[in-house]
Amino acid sequence: MEKTAKHKIILFVTSESGPYRASGGLADVAEALPVAFKKKNVHMVRVMPKYKGIEEKYELKKLHEFIVEITNRPMVAAVYEHELDGIKTYFIGNAPFFERDNLYGYEDDSLRFGFFCKAVIEMLISIGLKPDIIHANDWQTALIGLFLKQEYSSLDFYRNMKMVFTIHNLQYQGVFERDVLKKLNISEKYFNSEAVEYYGKICMMKAGIVYSNAVTTVSQKYAREIQTPEFGYGLDGLLRKYSNKIHGIINGIYYDKYNPEDDAALKYPFTVKNYKKERERQKAAFRKEIGLAESNQPLMGVVTRLAEQKGIDLILAAIKKLAKEDIQFVILGSGEKYYEAALKEMEKQYPHQVAVITEFNPAVARQIYGSVDMFLMPSLFEPCGLSQMYSLRYGAVPIVRNTGGLSDTIIGYEEDPKTATGFRFNNYFSNDFIEAIRRAMECFKDKKVWNEIIQRGMETRFSWDGSAEEYLALYRDILENKNN
Template identity: 35%
Template structure:
């Protein structure tokens, strides 16, 4: 089956979050299963430069504010997956990240920048590349939400079926909503701006377009698929999601074993595995030294690798820092986001430099060293579609301490007495999103750390969990088959 994944970023070339990890790993896993999976990405500088052996596929007429549009096809490094890249310098060749300028202000023409992405995806299902035509167009998050809409518009015009479509929600809270007047720039039929279409409270919603027009909908964990059908986490789209519940499924993200594997990871101080854990102590000492923390093998070392936002529950963690330090623990945080949280964590590190270390920004290599060297990884999210860092923690024997929500609930088993007795525990899980609950979870983590035999049992069981991409790839391929293309 010929499948086109449509996404705004892809690891290892361009990454702002977990979406890039998924886009880099899922097509490769499908290719291993003999699916002809390819990707389509915008021509951001890092993607234009990083895709290998590019050949020109097509030159397109001016559209969406771009005068010169060319479509190239090349090869993604490492995976060897074929990738299409849209070269439209007027839209994509800009400073800052893919979505905002250097001052973190969203580009005012983002609706046109990502409309072009969806429009080209639909064209690739209509024969734009004479040597390859997509049978399934698989859009990822709001940036690719219009792909299904353009495909549906083309089918209406042609009077026949062209291809199947799948839309995956990675985070429903980010919806790609634009003012009503933006609709005139999208080159869609007028009747598409309707409650039964892309209209959402008077705006154009790219997320709603994907949810309304795609044949099948997925999100990145079974629990999140249930949660977004309710008002608390439905972000105003829960009614549509309930209406389409028969087409919605949750498929858990995986971990790319070629990237995240402590036995083979060249980015960490020493390799280790379940039978030979000495290297993890080497990684811990190296991290403590690099971070400026007291070098203490017995100190319980917590870590955070995350966007700094209210969603991630980091204000709860900030309030809990004194308790971590009081109990003899340490913490290393890597992330960026909310300016107030950034400053608060910086202040905490300045006040307790031997117990609290903070690095503002994102560094993929440092993330490996942090997760390998820490004892506990903290993910106290208000909501979490899947989460990947807790999966990395499990792989590296770094026990996840998480809130029981979304993909965190699906992947971490609490160290209750009964779960310890039955050998099921893989971490620490708490329920309510408040300071008392995270404080109790921290106390339980500290108590477990003192019980060395139990700690090692939980650590070993966590490292033995299987969250590879092959299982997810097989579920997606079964879903494609049910579309009937």
Template identity: 40%
Template structure:
């Protein structure tokens, strides 16, 4: 049985800012089911400690590290058999709120030090040097916050193998040379073939340069990040490491996202009882103050209100949506100017547009179940989970053909040859292209037999984590 140390900066439901948290919860569970011995390593943020009871926490190691008192506490991922080891240092455990930013919205001034110490603890555990009597065969790292772990482990001859997963290359973990100088890293690391990046230190380069294998979260994204448009200056390095790079599509938690027994819904349904879906539409329209009418096409959006998610494309077509027979419900938070613009539109058109700024897990489920179509016009999307939730709920996605969206959503071709069509795809990040896709969706919606067949195709897709976990298992075997 291979032992896996899964290092991550967030895991649902303990701490979540994005899709990384969902993956960090689901993949270890799937690996455990396949027989792997998995431990999740996570910073002990104040909010995480608040969610764990004293009874469920056990201190399993205490030691000094470069003048810092380290306490490793053990708990379980709620509702699972997966062990979580929390790295408790004051820089994590004594700060409320977001794991990366202060109350003013700016990054914590010492993020380089915090995540360096996290990496050092992972290094010591990986080398079995903190008396835990457990040494991993694989250290699986995720995104820039863990990028220094493969770099540190590269300094040891006898070490576990390392896998580094890119969830979003746009976040590269960039810090000044002064920050590099403050960390106890070898001078040899300050080199353009190591972690120096155009005069700055890049944490993510530690993973990309030193890991034995690199993965990312969809086959298309693995190709895209080797091109300048999506490579963020790292495309040359990724081309160089191409033979040790694979795209493995994320799965979704099919227990958490199951319309057949979802506790958040007005009515549960499956492929055989698809007509019950309409009850969720009516309940959602009522809850959000929209005109209650099952025949009006209802578009949904759940996600961060940032430019990456294509919010500008939606806004560019808003006048058309407002003068046509559509309703729109939006759930998310992000840039203040997007939040305010959308709130203003909703205030002026309360029966057509509903906007909830913030996050509400129950409402997210109700939007997935209650809408007819789901808007996901992302400018780039490494994998995306919401389009998979939508497919599972028979809510047909309208997506831009990038990353995991391209890999999961299939539109009927003009010659009608596609047998597994399950949504609508546009190929240029332009408002008029999005509008054309919405209009194609509307035409299909007006043909109940066509629409139902597409819904059944969508709901029939297997997005469970088991397949993805097996693909990771093959990589683990290959590098050990």
């Protein structure tokens, strides 16, 4: 593929990307994947909305303006470009839609991202960019394939473009009222169960699944899980229908960026060779910094979005049970106010055992990865997950639920003590989670066994190079018509 891919152009369409604007894991993928492809001499460019604040921080070059028609009126779309570290990013500008404080959560999100999808397509002919593959991500970009089919497939410029669609989290589907079709100038013929109709409404995620040449998601197990009623969120039947074009490709992490050897966030940096001494010093310093008492008991860490999906109910139950036994917890996360309040109440009740930080800070996140003994991820479901990979890199032993990407990245001590990199539990019950913590605590007492688990984790690699190779193989198959 690499020989032919050098002459191909991949357009990565995303609603967010680091370092420009980010709210979650999609931004990490959008930032990292083009870099991995550049190392392989493959030409991938990004396109995203020009959100508030980007132009003030980065010197953008304005290329062109054109008209996009939605809601039966013409709207101006402006195209900008910026190059950073050899990667080109295009931005779609429209002040009423994108010059806002937040990325998502507005009543007109259907129109904002419908406009974005159509503007991306119009941008291509406007600036003369002709990608061989358009790689769209999540519901915000899912209408591109439908628009191509409805309005552009008969034009020579667009005729041979292929579509890849990645599901980062199936729970967020872009479900809106039926009248959005008319507002976005989408024909009523697409309002059927084989297209975008979804229980009397429209589902943008369905468009991405139906009108793409291949569908990927961010771990092999999650690719299987979403085809079941438990994890399919009403789309499992559709996904089973298209199972032959669904692929699971695990995300990677930046090992240069996340490196405990030279991380400025750590007071005592360490390597796999000296972590036994330096990591203990780091843990002691961090404990003092966040106001926890000195202790010989293990320190548990959590870095997460505070939402039901992330298993916060199980974490609360574990704190309630184990803080009485002088086990300590540090939690960094923001999100649902109910969970923030419940965690703050735990901190108030156990001030020497529990520290809660509800303002996210990436440096504090890396301090947690580099200081805690055990890292907790009891997710209800987890498409991929990156925090468990960061924790391995920084010598924290993950305790995870056996689901999605957590299953694909963590080898449980329960399955194979000699290759284990963490601990796993199956059922989404607090007792099962607490039992997994207790199993880890037993191993913690045996320093030889514990250090073997830590070392295997620190030496494990989930690089973007490997992920990029899998995407390249998929692109090759699509271009050779094997998936069409």
